[in-house]
Amino acid sequence: METLNNINKERLFHTLSKSSEIGAIPGKGLKRLALSDEDKEMRDIFKGWCQEAGLTLRVDDFGNMYGRREGKKALPPVVLGSHLDTQPEGGRFDGILGVLLALEVVNTLNDHNMETDRPVEIVNFTNEEGARFEPPMLGSGGVAGVFDQEYVYSRKDREGHSFLEEMQRIGYKGEEENRLGDFHSFLELHIEQGPVLEEENKQIGIVEGIQGISWMGVTITGEADHAGPTPMHLRKDALMAAAEIMHNMEKKIANTEVTVTVGKISASPDTVNCVPGEVYFTVDIRSTDDQLREGAVEQARALISEVCHERQVDVETAELWETEKIDFGKGIIDAIEKSVETLGYSSRRMVSGAGHDAKYINNIGPTAMIFLPSVNGKSHVPSELTLDEDIISGANVLYQTVLALAEE
């Protein structure tokens, strides 16, 4: 390993600052939903950067973009990247750092005329957030065989536009033959999105795996009534049923090892003086222990049934998404740790609470992640922040780890 700390900070912060303009919203946030006009604009810029770096660009049938730098040998590549899309009121860092720092790594290889044994590929996966098209990680899930093409293509946003239509509209429908092929290792750098690294004053998180996640959609159908003349005991109020369920999920099911989140809710007819006849809400349950998570899902189902039965309202629960806890590749975790030690950064091993593209890519080859601290643990908000010095540390760790893996 002949170079340390050789990334070009000026170039790195230029790309990050340019990205922060595309889809900017008040409070320094971004709204860059997957396959939107803003996503297209960012993709076009990223494509230009890849071309300037001399990478061979290809786009697959899920809109995933790959930039390849050849190696000395015809070996499977080292792959690194993440996603450039954001939540509707998201931040500037999230998965974006993972893509732009990957770009910085190949630019640094170029700066030093480094020839690696293995090719290096950088990647931008489509619709990681799941904010526009549910479920999340459709691009990485597609190439990993978790979702088939028809399923991914038919996902619809709230306005009824499909993934396929929107991918074609912005001109990023590529070929199936361009999908991620055999690879030596996949590395995803990402912000932590939680408070742990900051609290413990660590520069780098070495991520050993990802929590299991279960998503449910719950539709309660009671009876819409005028708020005035309908006595309480004759009501079938869908929202009061939902309130009882939400409150008891928080009190009785969530704990230090299991999180429960109701992120979306809507009531119909949604006027001040009508008892809501229908309510829809989502439930997100996570744990690093699959048995605890599955137990919590069972408890939630039982609670929902019990409350709705007692109140004589109808209920339907749909399983929207489920992934088990996963363990990353030991060899890559060790390689990250070795780079961190070489560079003299503080670090800790940890399990991610959030889903990431690395989760699905881990299904098809050795994978691990690098986390950078999130100020106040915040993410998916405009105030999301990772400090410049931590970004530089992350870029160096990524560069050193790629150098090591590319010679294996």
Add this chain to the structure above:
Amino acid sequence: METLNNINKERLFHTLSKSSEIGAIPGKGLKRLALSDEDKEMRDIFKGWCQEAGLTLRVDDFGNMYGRREGKKALPPVVLGSHLDTQPEGGRFDGILGVLLALEVVNTLNDHNMETDRPVEIVNFTNEEGARFEPPMLGSGGVAGVFDQEYVYSRKDREGHSFLEEMQRIGYKGEEENRLGDFHSFLELHIEQGPVLEEENKQIGIVEGIQGISWMGVTITGEADHAGPTPMHLRKDALMAAAEIMHNMEKKIANTEVTVTVGKISASPDTVNCVPGEVYFTVDIRSTDDQLREGAVEQARALISEVCHERQVDVETAELWETEKIDFGKGIIDAIEKSVETLGYSSRRMVSGAGHDAKYINNIGPTAMIFLPSVNGKSHVPSELTLDEDIISGANVLYQTVLALAEE
């Protein structure tokens, strides 16, 4: 009183059936929001019917429409009517019956060449529902002096269109001098919107007054966080705070004399994997006893403060609307009761749980209401239904009562 049961059923059901086409939605419902294109279409048809009936039409500065039939003497008129607008997923009857049965009354007077001592005016009030422009009853509240013109004109719908703009756009901005003048009595026929008449098998409700109503808007501001990496104890989840409040309002504040309804709710950022940082919901509290209602509002405020303080989230409550319990005019109530007895219908006296135009008109002259049964107590839903036989009974009671009042 020389005629009984003389209304023309065929004509009456023709007007009702025509009205049921304007803004029709699936399930036999109507979406005819105040000052919308559908409202304009219905107003144009109603105007034509008034002209066919030989009425002198005028429109005031709130878009309220009046059709006048002169009397033998220059005395203050007997006025009857209600509103032609509906909820977004409303029914075909609601206030519509009150306007169309008023039209049928003047047509029946014409059929029999009846000359009344007093003039008879029929009226369609603007934006009774409050579904498009809040608060409700803007047209009747305007003429009654409850709201001033500037306030009414500046009310905005969810898209930001103002009452004034929309009234001008559909061509129904009239003159201030056309407002309802001195009147002898105001009669509003309406569906009950509750289960009482049907349960007790009564044909006619003689309405002595209206419950007091308080509306609040509650905005809870916590912190938006990623659902995965944020432990439960570090969250400031605005929706879980709202759920605790809603559930406890139902358990501890609502009772047989006080209703509590949360009709509207929204969460932000509203994605499956984000802890909601902000929630808005409305609270509607009603009682026939003003002291109980005011006590319940105080309890609700205290509960909201307590829960939000404990959870360290910010909260703002806004008083959106409040009206005290009101008592209708004894003379008109007695006149309705006498007509019901003459016609041999079953009836009961009752207090309305819902607000109506009659509530505000009662401020400026003697007023009362006639209720007709609602099948299953339903209203503000497409399945809202009042049976043909009950509509005919209602028309006859209205006709007999107008005949009596117009000779006083």
